[in-house]
Amino acid sequence: IAQQLEHMEISPAGEDGQYFQPFGDGFSNVLALLPGDDPELAGEVIVVGAHFDHIGFGRKRDNAQIHPGADDNATGVAAVLELAEAFRHFAPPCRRSILFAFWDAEEKGLLGSKHWVNNPTVPLKSVVLALNFDMLGRLREDRLHLVGTRSGVGWRRLFVLHNPGDLSLVFSWSIHPPSDHLPFINAGIPAVMFHTGLHEDYHKPTDTADRINYAGMERIVRYAFFVVYDLASRDKLPPYRPEAKQEKAPEWPAEPVPRLGVRCQATKENGQWVEIVEVLPGSPAEQAGIRAQDRILRVDGREHPSWEDLLTAVSTAENEVSLVVQSQGQDDLRQMTVTLTGPPMPLGLILGRDEADPEAALVIGVIPASPAALAGIREGDRIWEVNGRPLGPDPTGTLPQLIKAERQANPHLSVIFSVEREGRILRIAIPDPSLN
Ligand SMILES: [Zn+2]
Structure with a gap:
């Protein structure tokens, strides 16, 4: 990796003027910096990274087999090298600086990225965003997962803007699965992982190069290029959102607040009148004197309403709905205006x-x-x-x-x-x- 970076003539950004940042028991991150060209923004850094380690012979030592880790994470490493080369040769250069980072020992507990966040080789407060590329080789049904966009206010929209339209972007409420974006989010820096999802070859000897969707990878990296170029060049980047650390998906769909408080059902008379099946206690309908088995003959002036007409009128009205109601077995019609509860649902x-x-x-x-x-x-x-x-x-x-x-x-x-x-x-x- 360091040879590739040297060949591209991207400056070392590890320790002592080298590409390497050694740590722990023989591990080393590999780092290179492409400076921005805007005097005001070049001091801000976007980290573009991927882990290069895998799990060696795996965890079952007795039948030691090489685990190639083609998807996890040769694909991420290839993506970051491609991006580095593209940005190195692209004109005009980005306004912000880009740190290309190749993390070691991710599989041992995000050790490389954690070590860097604790011992940054550029000032940590200059880092405005970290992007993490982990497992890009199994694009299926055009679904690209973007994990962590909630760590910044408005990030989601910036990622959508560059979708050429052929990718389905899967945004998660959680910042998991864990990978090298997490140490950044935990340090108060927005971070997003590009990921094509888990599969049956994950952490197995069968995670091999012949199973990679290369055409899919190319689409993802091309998309990532435009995202990074924009984020490294726009005037302002959105702020960090600490709430992202513990968010869960809300439960959908939300139940509407009963604004009128009746249950009606489709009958063969639907489109003649609406037959009320049940009235909720304490509801506006009950207070207006509507009873089960009443018929609604008119809704906001519309004759022969269907239950869909009633539903639409009640859900969208600003405050009130006017009804003509007939009780079963009676001839007289009651005209009423009912004040609804809750906000309108446009x-x-x-x-x-x-x-x-x-x-x-x-x-x-x-x-x-x-x-x-x-x-x-x-x-x-x-x-x-x-x-x-x-x-x-x-x-x-x-x-x-x-x-x-x-x-x-x-x-x-x-x-x-x-x-x-x-x-x-x-x-x-x-x-x-x-x-x-
Ligand atoms: Zn991985």
Whole structure:
């Protein structure tokens, strides 16, 4: 590795002007630095690293077989060498400096990266981000795992921006599985691992070079190049997020707050009236005098409603819904306006906020048969824009306002959402519900 770096004419950044940083019982990290060219930003360093050790004869000493570690982690080493060469020859150079790091003894407990964080060969406070490449050789179904993006506010979006669209980016809530990104996150530095996932040859003698998806690796490293180039060149990088250290995936989908408090069901009269099956105690429906087996004949002026019409009206109304109700076996109709509980769910979306991705409205639930559901929005989607207009720092507040403004400006036209789903940007058209 050191010979390759020397051949590329990238300066040593280990100890005593060498590429090596020896430690422990015969271990050594290998380090090289490509300086940035911006006087203001060159003092900031992005670490681009991979571990080069593997597990030798494995853990079962009795039938000692060589474990080649082609995926874990010759692929990461090859990726970092390729990146080093590409950045060395690329013009214009990056504004920030890049430290290319090859870690030893990862398999023994992240020893090399831990040693470096405790004995950094450039000032630790100059390190603004660490990228870790571990197991890139088994790209399956285009799924590239990016572990640790939550260690920085807004990092996820920066990684999505460079996806050419052919990769499915798998973002995790946890910073595990453990690898050389962890010592950085634990030291207060955002860090992200590129990873194509575990497999049955993991830590086995069968992790061989013939099983590597080379075409997939090339796509990943090409993508990584543009990510690193951008991060090493943009004016500002987002800050560290300590909460990432102990986050777990939330439970989805979120249950909607019952705004009206009735259960109805599809009957063969659906589209004639809505038949109420049950009324929740203490709900607005009960307070308005609605009882089980009542029929709702009109919803916000719409005759012959289906249960989907009622659902859409109740979930999307600002405050209240007007109903015409008939009790079973009675002729007289009751007109009522019911004040609903809870916030509106625009288009049937239950929205949340993700502090790690603060400018997207996070879809934590979709009401069945709502306009959002019919348009194909799913739980976990992240809405970025409405008709090309970004949601900004208060996305859940801005989204309904933007929808309303766009509908007023262009009645009867669909609004187009830009939605991030698994690292791809989708354009999803939501038709005007009044055209039903
Ligand atoms: Zn590994």
